[in-house]
Amino acid sequence: MRDSFLVFGSPIIEEPEIQEVVECLRSGWISTGPRVGKFQELFKAYIGTKYAFALNSCTAGLHLSMIAAGLKPGDEVITTPMTFAATANSVVHTGATPVFADVDRTTMNIDPKEIEKKITEKTRAIIPVHLCGRPCDMDPIMDIARRHKLLVIEDAAHAIEAVYKGKKIGAIGDIGVFSFYVTKNIVTGEGGMVTTSVEEYAEKIETYGLHGMSRGAWKRFSDEGYKHYQIVFPGFKYNMMDIQAAMGIHQLGRINAYYSRRQEIWKRYDEAFKNFPVEIPAPAEPDTKHALHLYTILVKLEDLTCDRDAIQQALHKENIGTGIHYIALHTHPYYRDTYGYTSDDFPHALYISDRTISLPLSAKLTDQDVQDVIDAVTRVLNRYAK
Numbered sequence: 001m002r003d004s005f006l007v008f009g010s011p012i013i014e015e016p017e018i019q020e021v022v023e024c025l026r027s028g029w030i031s032t033g034p035r036v037g038k039f040q041e042l043f044k045a046y047i048g049t050k051y052a053f054a055l056n057s058c059t060a061g062l063h064l065s066m067i068a069a070g071l072k073p074g075d076e077v078i079t080t081p082m083t084f085a086a087t088a089n090s091v092v093h094t095g096a097t098p099v100f101a102d103v104d105r106t107t108m109n110i111d112p113k114e115i116e117k118k119i120t121e122k123t124r125a126i127i128p129v130h131l132c133g134r135p136c137d138m139d140p141i142m143d144i145a146r147r148h149k150l151l152v153i154e155d156a157a158h159a160i161e162a163v164y165k166g167k168k169i170g171a172i173g174d175i176g177v178f179s180f181y182v183t184k185n186i187v188t189g190e191g192g193m194v195t196t197s198v199e200e201y202a203e204k205i206e207t208y209g210l211h212g213m214s215r216g217a218w219k220r221f222s223d224e225g226y227k228h229y230q231i232v233f234p235g236f237k238y239n240m241m242d243i244q245a246a247m248g249i250h251q252l253g254r255i256n257a258y259y260s261r262r263q264e265i266w267k268r269y270d271e272a273f274k275n276f277p278v279e280i281p282a283p284a285e286p287d288t289k290h291a292l293h294l295y296t297i298l299v300k301l302e303d304l305t306c307d308r309d310a311i312q313q314a315l316h317k318e319n320i321g322t323g324i325h326y327i328a329l330h331t332h333p334y335y336r337d338t339y340g341y342t343s344d345d346f347p348h349a350l351y352i353s354d355r356t357i358s359l360p361l362s363a364k365l366t367d368q369d370v371q372d373v374i375d376a377v378t379r380v381l382n383r384y385a386k
């Protein structure tokens with residue numbers, strides 16, 4: 001057994017970003033400034049949208065997107081129960097109602113046929129979440145959205161590198177939202193980015209993300225001369241700092257190298273676990289690129305003498321940290337009690353929720369770390385096999 005704990009989702013931080021953060025601190029320009037500007041330019045070139053706005057989190061980006069979409073109480077937004085709480089919380093924060101639609105058992109992504117069933121005259125938007133980095137089936141989703149005049153806001157927190165039929169994820173819907181939280185594919189500690197090619201949304205997101213002020217603060221205090229701002233909306237304080245962008249600029253530059261490393265680890269896991277009482281992730285769909293954010297196995301409860309939580313705890317005792325992505329949102333007290341959901345409402349989401357475990361996949365892992373994970377999973381599954 002390994003003697004130190006392997007932290008799940010530990011980021012890889014390298015010398016260039018450490019240097020850049022130090023230079024940023026020395027420059028005195030530590031809040032939103034030139035480094036944020038540069039990070040936005042690089043990011044929008046990478047995704048291929050006209051605009052990109054760096055924020056202090058993906059959650060902030062989701063919230064601003066909902067505000068930019070003009071959501072109000074009574075409106076409905078369709079999303080998946082297989083996501084992080086921030087996706088649906090951001091809808092609740094506008095007073096609108098999140099409406100869940102079940103996922104596909106294999107892809108674990110929202111099922112377009114289920115979206116169609118949930119549409120009412122109150123529906124305003126769809127939030128597809130590209131779970132684990134796997135692109136949602138965007139053609140039917142965009143088709144539904146066009147037919148019913150709905151906005152599509154992609155939660156691309158897991159999916160920076162993902163591509164669907166030649167189009168970058170985050171550039172297909174009206175708005176895309178990304179995360180640079182510590183466990184994500186590239187990191188800024190906390191941080192997020194919103195992408196869009198629609199000028200109206202770009203203006204709203206930029207303005208509403210900084211108090212609803214008509215001019216950015218860093219322009220206001222620059223050497224171009226002081227300008228008065230005007231409050232055009234009671235906005236939020238969601239801007240990214242240059243200290244964060246200092247990390248993001250260099251992390252983005254290494255995105256392909258990190259992807260390749262995760263791909264190697266992914267293949268080793270696939271090979272190691274294919275004959276185990278677990279379902280390994282389905283291969284990527286044709287003509288798509290999976291962003292390989294989370295390596296998620298589903299334990300086959302019918303072949304085991306224990307539940308998923310016991311497997312997770314046993315792995316913890318083996319010094320292997322894991323994640324659960326996710327306990328289905330409709331089973332959480334707030335969503336269950338507020339909207340009257342019962343566990344059985346989304347059978348595929350519930351199936352995944354009861355069985356899922358995410359194994360460490362960071363580009364930081366050494367070959368020995370990967371072997372330790374494989375050995376620990378092997379021991380634990382053998383111990384609980386029927």
Ligand SMILES: *Cc1c(COP(=O)(O)O)cnc(C)c1O
Pocket residue numbers: 056057058059060083084086087129155157158178179180181190191192
């Ligand atoms: C991480 C995550 C978020 C929130 O990202 P933050 O940057 O931490 O706010 C939103 N949606 C999904 C699917 C996530 O995994």
